[in-house]
Amino acid sequence: MIRFVDLGRQHAAIHAELSLAIENTVQSGTFILGPTVERFERAFAGYCGVAHCVGVGSGTAALQLALEACGVGPGDEVIIPANTFIATAFAVSERGARPVLVDVEETSKLLDPLAVEQALTRRTKAIVPVHLYGAMVDMDRVAAIARAHRLTIIEDACQAHGASLNGRRAGSFGAAAAFSFYPSKNLGALGDGGAVVTDDAEIASRVRLLRDLGQRSKYDHIVKGDNSRLDSLQAAVLEVKLAHLDAWNAARRKCASRYDELLMKAGLATAPRSVGEPVFHIYAIPVKDRRQVALALDEARIGYGIHYPVPIHLQPAYEDLGYRPGDFPVSEAWSAHTLSLPMFPELTSEEIETVVRTIALSERAVRV
Ligand SMILES: *Cc1c(COP(=O)(O)O)cnc(C)c1O
Secondary structure, three states: OOOOOOOHHHHOHHHHHOOOOHHHHHHHOOOOOHHHHHHHHHHHHHHHHEEEEEEOHHHHHHHHHHHHOOHHHHHHEEEEEEOOOHHHHHHHHHHOOOOEEEOOOOOOEEEEEEHHOOOOOEEEEEOEEEOOEEEEEEEOOHHHHHHHHHOOOEOOOOOOOOOOOOOOEEEEEOOEEEEEEOOOOOOOOOOOOEEEEEOOHHHHHHHHHHHOEEEEOOOEEOOOEEEEEOOOOHHHHHHHHHOHHHHHHHHHHHHHHHHHHHHHHHHOOOOOOOOEOOOOEEEEEEEEOOOHHHHHHHHHHHEEOOOOOHHHHOOOHHHHHHHOOOOOOHHHHHHHHHEOOOOOOOHHHHHHHHHHHHHHHHHHHHHH
């Protein structure tokens, strides 16, 4: 049996470190924010190459709070890709702003800068490039558009901890960026968690207020805020895991190269190509007959995922935006054929061979 993501192997390898960190937190008696959270915030800001990190309750909350701190609100339009996890869109609509969807590039399946230019209106306030699959959006081109039209960039880096472009890490390109520490992310907590990172001290201090009920000091509430804080226990776990992140990302890259090599040898398509250095949160390939391949994988007890089966504009929740099938052909074709293969740092070369052999047999049967 090969799982899609096997966190058990990761946790077994660092069990002693995790237990100690958890025990120390229990002993400390501080469970919400506090010194452990502050320590992790400093470490993660340093890792991303930015001045500030603010720990929050989830990646979705991080996106929402970043948008709010950057002044996005009712009447504003925010450009996002049609091929993303739906939380990107929800964060925009939760602010009372309108998500304006654009198609993705054929080669990378990531936000298409040309489509962004065509979607600009007088109401456009911000762009949210999503570094989906742990692959970097072409930020040089997105930044040029943002500069020319005075737009704010808020990166959705929820799948891209440690990815880089021209020596700069994901999260260091926008006015602010959102990270998720959902357990299966490249840097995952043992529960929900997230962070906003930024170089801007004012944005950081606004997010700090907003995440903690708008209080400047206890019971002195200067703005209407949320309750969206990072737990001390999660920060302690994340601090332990952060020290391993580069090694884990390197192992993911090795797995991805092995997939590339074997898939090419079998005459199958590899994962999309992108600029920069990806960290392979997900390794997704296009297959001809997804139902058939899924059956074959089920039979071989191999896990898989689909990221994502329905693009945002065709989700019932967004009927009100008025999009129709055919509006974003690249995203639609991709969602119909994409299949995500097992991917985690401890995946072995033999397991990768088994996965590719199973898919190759199934896809060959389709052609006959
Ligand atoms: C995981 C994820 C989110 C949301 O993060 P949560 O911590 O689950 O709220 C947002 N955007 C993308 C692209 C994600 O993968």
